[in-house]
Amino acid sequence: MVDQRENALRYASSNKENFLRTYQEILLIPSISTDKLHLPDIQRAAEWLAKQLHALGMQKVQLFPTSQSPIVYGEMLGMSGAPTVLIYGHYDVQPVDPLELWQTGPFEPTVVGEDIYARGASDMKGQAVITLKAVESLLQTGGLPVNIKWLFEGEEEVGSPNLEAFIAAHTDLLACDFAVNPDSGMIGKEYPTITYGLRGLAYFELRVHGPAHDLHSGGYGGVVHNPANALAELIAGMHDDNGRVTLPGFYDRVRELSQEEHAELSRLPIDERHFLEQTGVSHLYGESGFTPIERTGARPTLDVNGLLSGFTGEGSKTVIPAWAMAKLSMRLVPDQDHREVHQQLIQYLEEHAPKDIHWELKTLAGNPASISQRKTPGVRAMAKALETVWGRQPYFKREGGSIPVVGDMQRLLGVESVICGFGLPDDNVHAPNEKQNLPTWYRGIEAYIHFFLNLSNGR
């Protein structure tokens, strides 16, 4: 196999320009899943992926329609005795607003220095193309040493409303030894990282209604509870002075960190300064008694994601708004349940909302947290691959974001995921000017080539 390793790496090295062109092709497609106007772009991105799988010689390439975005499947089996690896990815992206803060068009991929800028460059079209190009490099130099299956969804950024049901209905099709999930990042450019813990998500829209219509604040200021003030009061009450969330029972199911894990997380090369630099704030904030890395990876949080009420244009308008809205989400950790958190929020609102307003709560997304096993053959093969490319052992990290599919696959397919992608902390994911570091991206392709070969050697 030594020959194929060298040949595959050489193929990857001599096709950098081609690989980049493929990457740029998918970055051109504005596959924003939040916005129904982009459904045709979602479809285009799915078809583009199917075309890639076809070109690689995959079999059973198919688009499975869902109520919204199609799921793309393809497979290459036949290596009897070799493990079967299910490669997960998503082809949808976050919205782009505020558009005016982008320095280049979000769907006009632009290379500046070592980076490529575009929505989805890091999260996660770039990571998906890494797996495609690693597989291509192996197929062009002797073939795949393992069986693979691909599963691409187009609804990850809206909470994967159809994925769980799809997996449940296709457990035979998706049967595998383990999954790999590159929807993830590194803690720094020189710090290869495997993620083993993921936070869950519970996302809501809270609307507070006051008067039947906007009122003159002169004539009525003093007799109605202003819904914008009332919303602020409700939100303010959701944290106590120690930065803890006050929803009743919110921490009841939170799995506490073991001494061992606490010690291990403390060894990560991410300190307070790292977070200050990444965020640009002057002081950090959060639940007292925990380190920043614990607060983002191992503790649940509650954030307002958006606020809207009344007059927001230039100048002044003396109005008491008829309603006020907050987008509101919680990041969850094992063993919290997003459905229980929904109930806790309802209970909080029932207990704290004053009778002079009324409120509506809409669930926009919900998925559980997950912890993956860290001593599987898949993780060992990936750790060795990363060490080969970066010259140092990878770090094991709990990630603050959510990848619900990891928990779904544990539960429905009975398999663990190897979570390893090549985004960087300053990639501006979910924000203007998203980017991917290109040298790191090419190293990612090399790492995945090693990974597949290591799996074969290891058996």
Place this chain on the structure above:
Amino acid sequence: MVDQRENALRYASSNKENFLRTYQEILLIPSISTDKLHLPDIQRAAEWLAKQLHALGMQKVQLFPTSQSPIVYGEMLGMSGAPTVLIYGHYDVQPVDPLELWQTGPFEPTVVGEDIYARGASDMKGQAVITLKAVESLLQTGGLPVNIKWLFEGEEEVGSPNLEAFIAAHTDLLACDFAVNPDSGMIGKEYPTITYGLRGLAYFELRVHGPAHDLHSGGYGGVVHNPANALAELIAGMHDDNGRVTLPGFYDRVRELSQEEHAELSRLPIDERHFLEQTGVSHLYGESGFTPIERTGARPTLDVNGLLSGFTGEGSKTVIPAWAMAKLSMRLVPDQDHREVHQQLIQYLEEHAPKDIHWELKTLAGNPASISQRKTPGVRAMAKALETVWGRQPYFKREGGSIPVVGDMQRLLGVESVICGFGLPDDNVHAPNEKQNLPTWYRGIEAYIHFFLNLSNGR
């Protein structure tokens, strides 16, 4: 004079259609002073008024430019021995958003039943045209019994930033015995009303800044103080559990109601049910220990007028916003000073804003409250006029809104204002579907005809 009274009323009665056409002309002009894009419309409205004054035979008709909206002046003097009345009005209007809630175009005046719908119909183009048409009715039937001067501004809805300086610079031009100000309303269709107390205003934009750019709420939830949450916390802290404003020193200068005034306000035919009906809320809210009429007229209040932060579109976006904004205003009562309230807000923010965010405060408007004398010849003439038209004595009311010019004229010209207009509580001023009741509007013209003649009779 008996003849002129009958003739003038007959002229008004037989010219209802003409009067309505004039009224509709000015309602067509979108003279929104908040939005610089509408400066040409502001200019058009000013020129329209100047044309009307010319047509009435006024002298010295002139547009005085300011840094924004011109001030329109005109006069008819020469009745030696008769009082000189300064008639105030404003020709600018509030913005129209949310536009989608209007059932007819805000600048397409539409008569439905007894009402005319348009932005400015009630506040206050309708009231301004009442004074024009009352004067026309007298001029067409024998002439004016008093000297008059007109002062129309185009910046009332943005806090009259240039009016105070203009009055101060033109005290000779504006010299008069008293002013009339029809920028006001009645407490009910059958309840003629003279307003003698007005609240002041202090209007701010508060911006809370957190991270340097929007962040992924998964990766960073738990290490930064979300500026939307921080803004909510700051706003929530501005009221205590008794509905009182917590800015330091906010109530120090508030003039308490005398027993006499308290008793008199209690006699107004406005009860809790009235406010419930006008607002559509299920329960009233406000500072404990005061009646609704006192809370809107004689007590200061604090309201959020607008909120904006992060993602507010359809669906979900898991973002920690970089900033959050609130439009925030206080209604003031004698003897509060809006500049002191500005300092109190700064002090509150300095004491309560956490060090992990930073904030910016912009002043958008500020003006003092005022109380007018109630036993002047002008008020007596108006009270008699209202009693003649409505068949009952007028109510004396403290108004929750602000008419800064009343205080400016007290201070700079040494004159009191007779505040009497014909808006109704359900006119939707500052809101979608603003309207004016037309039978009441015609009665308003009659009332102003009587008023001018009563002034002459009374001397």
